[in-house]
Amino acid sequence: MSKGILLVNLGSPDSPEPKDVKRYLGEFLMDERVIDLPVLARTALVKGIILNTRPKASAAAYKKIWWEEGSPLIVLSERLQKKVQKQTEMPVALAMRYGSMTIKKGLQELVDQGVDEVLLFPLYPQFAMATTETITVKAEKLRQKFFPNLKIESVPAFYNKPDYIEVLSNSIARHLDGKNYEHVLFSYHGVPERHIRKSDVTKSHCKIDGSCCATPSKAHEFCYRHQCLEVTRLVAEKLQFKKGAFSTSFQSRLGFDPWLQPYTDRTIERLGKEGVKSMAIITPAFVSDCLETLEEIAMEGQEIFHEMGGKDFTTVPCLNDDDEWVALLAKWVNNWALSKTKA
Ligand SMILES: C=CC1=C(C)c2cc3[nH]c(cc4nc(cc5[nH]c(cc1n2)c(C)c5CCC(=O)O)C(CCC(=O)O)=C4C)c(C)c3C=C
Numbered sequence: 001m002s003k004g005i006l007l008v009n010l011g012s013p014d015s016p017e018p019k020d021v022k023r024y025l026g027e028f029l030m031d032e033r034v035i036d037l038p039v040l041a042r043t044a045l046v047k048g049i050i051l052n053t054r055p056k057a058s059a060a061a062y063k064k065i066w067w068e069e070g071s072p073l074i075v076l077s078e079r080l081q082k083k084v085q086k087q088t089e090m091p092v093a094l095a096m097r098y099g100s101m102t103i104k105k106g107l108q109e110l111v112d113q114g115v116d117e118v119l120l121f122p123l124y125p126q127f128a129m130a131t132t133e134t135i136t137v138k139a140e141k142l143r144q145k146f147f148p149n150l151k152i153e154s155v156p157a158f159y160n161k162p163d164y165i166e167v168l169s170n171s172i173a174r175h176l177d178g179k180n181y182e183h184v185l186f187s188y189h190g191v192p193e194r195h196i197r198k199s200d201v202t203k204s205h206c207k208i209d210g211s212c213c214a215t216p217s218k219a220h221e222f223c224y225r226h227q228c229l230e231v232t233r234l235v236a237e238k239l240q241f242k243k244g245a246f247s248t249s250f251q252s253r254l255g256f257d258p259w260l261q262p263y264t265d266r267t268i269e270r271l272g273k274e275g276v277k278s279m280a281i282i283t284p285a286f287v288s289d290c291l292e293t294l295e296e297i298a299m300e301g302q303e304i305f306h307e308m309g310g311k312d313f314t315t316v317p318c319l320n321d322d323d324e325w326v327a328l329l330a331k332w333v334n335n336w337a338l339s340k341t342k343a
């Protein structure tokens with residue numbers, strides 16, 4: 001069988017203009033794994049409220065971070081794909097879950113190169129319904145409808161793989177450059193608490209009560225909160241951060257439901273109020289820098305910190321196309337191909 005790789009990231013609008021942002025948000029937020037309300041309620045919320053208010057503000061935010069070559073998330077994902085391609089003989093394609101660079105086009109690109117066995121690689125270290133799951137479900141639907149002879153295997157969340165933690169920690173250490181920040185904040189994209197309960201395969205473990213995520217359970221294979229807390233714990237251990245000098249928070253909440261807490265903006269505000277003068281932020285839910293890291297954290301977060309009296313605010317870039325990260329991805333995909341050949 002001829003093998004190929006499909007890297008999949010979230011996606012971005014075609015341009016930072018409100019009409020393109022509206023189209024993109026419409027597709028994204030109508031996904032039942034992103035806004036998981038019954039279809040009528042979701043339609044009323046998304047088409048009746050969000051799409052009438054949010055695109056203008058989101059477009060303004062996108063304009064602040066947009067690059068000449070396009071959306072940072074897309075450009076950085078393309079750089080990653082090109083570098084991984086140089087380290088494997090299999091074709092490596094790139095797709096986005098939402099927007100113009102569809103998973104269908106990505107699969108077609110591989111099929112056109114003679115591929116009949118695909119490794120689907122969601123570019124998310126932690127599992128979430130709104131990320132990993134929606135990608136695998138979409139790819140399977142497309143396979144059934146358009147590519148019935150294609151074999152697709154998916155890469156599960158890799159949040160606790162020792163080689164990933166090593167590469168992530170090395171990149172963080174390089175960017176912190178030996179400087180002692182008073183506080184290091186690990187900020188992850190949030191999800192509604194309901195998503196955590198829905199993904200609990202035991203249907204009883206995840207209570208979001210402060211202790212469930214630290215108590216061993218098979219629920220953790222699909223618990224986004226557990227997986228975020230583990231990344232923080234493992235990186236902090238590797239980099240020997242002192243207890244109390246680092247913490248975890250969740251950003252980018254939308255709507256009125258309770259999302260995972262503590263919220264990043266309030267945490268930055270509190271740290272500033274408590275007299276912390278220097279802080280660094282790490283965003284390990286994102287493999288590529290994007291609106292949420294470049295605008296919400298690096299711009300808005302910094303503004304909040306400074307308003308509260310903080311002085312030195314540093315954001316650590318995502319792994320993007322870091323050479324060690326590229327080499328690790330290439331090792332994983334090449335090992336997969338090797339294991340198939342041996343089987
Ligand atoms: C109910 C809404 C949302 C859920 C759940 C959600 C989960 C989730 N998202 C990411 C990664 C990214 N999200 C990005 C942007 C973004 N996310 C939401 C909403 C939800 N995300 C919105 C409305 C937006 C658009 C921007 C805005 O209007 O604020 C991005 C950036 C995309 C870019 O083009 O740069 C990323 C990346 C994860 C990892 C996640 C769950 C774990």
Ligand SMILES: [Fe+2]
Binds near residue numbers: 189252
């Ligand atoms: Fe999001």
Ligand SMILES: [Fe+2]
Binds near residue numbers: 205207219
């Ligand atoms: Fe949990």
